[in-house]
Amino acid sequence: MLFAVLEVMTRSVGCVVGMNGTPLGEDYQGKGVSVNRTVNEWVLPKENKLDIFLFWPPARDFEPRTAQARLRVSVVDVKDGTPVGTEEIFTWTWPLPGLPEGYPFILSQPIKIPIQPATELWNRAQPVESVSEADQRQIITLLEQFLAALRAQDHTRLYELSILKFQDKGRADGHSADVMRQVALEGYAELTSGNLVSMRELDVDRLVFDPVAGGLAVRVSYGRGQPPIVVETAEERRSVDVYVAKVDGSWVIVR
Numbered sequence: 001m002l003f004a005v006l007e008v009m010t011r012s013v014g015c016v017v018g019m020n021g022t023p024l025g026e027d028y029q030g031k032g033v034s035v036n037r038t039v040n041e042w043v044l045p046k047e048n049k050l051d052i053f054l055f056w057p058p059a060r061d062f063e064p065r066t067a068q069a070r071l072r073v074s075v076v077d078v079k080d081g082t083p084v085g086t087e088e089i090f091t092w093t094w095p096l097p098g099l100p101e102g103y104p105f106i107l108s109q110p111i112k113i114p115i116q117p118a119t120e121l122w123n124r125a126q127p128v129e130s131v132s133e134a135d136q137r138q139i140i141t142l143l144e145q146f147l148a149a150l151r152a153q154d155h156t157r158l159y160e161l162s163i164l165k166f167q168d169k170g171r172a173d174g175h176s177a178d179v180m181r182q183v184a185l186e187g188y189a190e191l192t193s194g195n196l197v198s199m200r201e202l203d204v205d206r207l208v209f210d211p212v213a214g215g216l217a218v219r220v221s222y223g224r225g226q227p228p229i230v231v232e233t234a235e236e237r238r239s240v241d242v243y244v245a246k247v248d249g250s251w252v253i254v255r
Contacts, residue, residue, distance in 0.1 A: 013067035030057035069094035
């Protein structure tokens with residue numbers, strides 16, 4: 001099984017790093033970020049690109065030569081759970097050799113990823129350039145249904161509301177629908193476990209709807225990496241990132 005892998009490491013610089021407009025690593029305070037994850041579910045059938053945005057954190061005075069960033073994309077061959085080969089696709093480091101260090105810095109880098117994961121979403125989703133008020137209302141209704149199931153700790157209903165997300169993730173990573181259903185149920189049980197303190201209501205006036213992946217999906221957030229679903233226990237704060245798409249005329253959770 002071949003996996004596209006994204007690795008990101010930053011220090012002392014704000015960053016948003018992603019693929020095809022989808023943020024996969026964010027740090028708005030410059031504390032540093034470390035990402036090492038498979039991205040098969042975000043690989044598009046045709047063209048793919050990496051998005052790099054670096055900025056100096058506004059709360060700090062500029063200190064030259066203290067910021068560092070490294071990004072690497074590779075394809076890893078995994079057999080029986082063990083990596084047996086790696087092909088490096090792209091590497092990038094910051095600061096750029098021989099050039100002055102300046103902010104903000106933006107790079108959109110086309111890359112060729114020599115695998116085609118068996119995802120279905122990109123062939124089924126209806127592309128959108130922007131999210132209309134009517135579509136926003138439908139998405140908000142979907143999120144309210146998800147929150148209601150979360151409050152009821154109805155893990156089966158939560159899975160039903162996000163079934164395409166888990167089935168497509170399974171296709172991307174070579175897992176069966178039965179395996180991914182169990183993964184979903186266990187994940188939602190973990191999300192609602194412990195001493196629950198609060199489950200935040202949706203603040204619909206603050207929601208941001210950002211088309212990503214060439215408009216084939218929409219990220220729903222409160223902006224700046226703040227997820228819309230937040231569960232707080234006595235021990236920790238848990239959150240759920242939400243990506244939706246219009247499939248067969250209806251908005252559904254897809255990532």
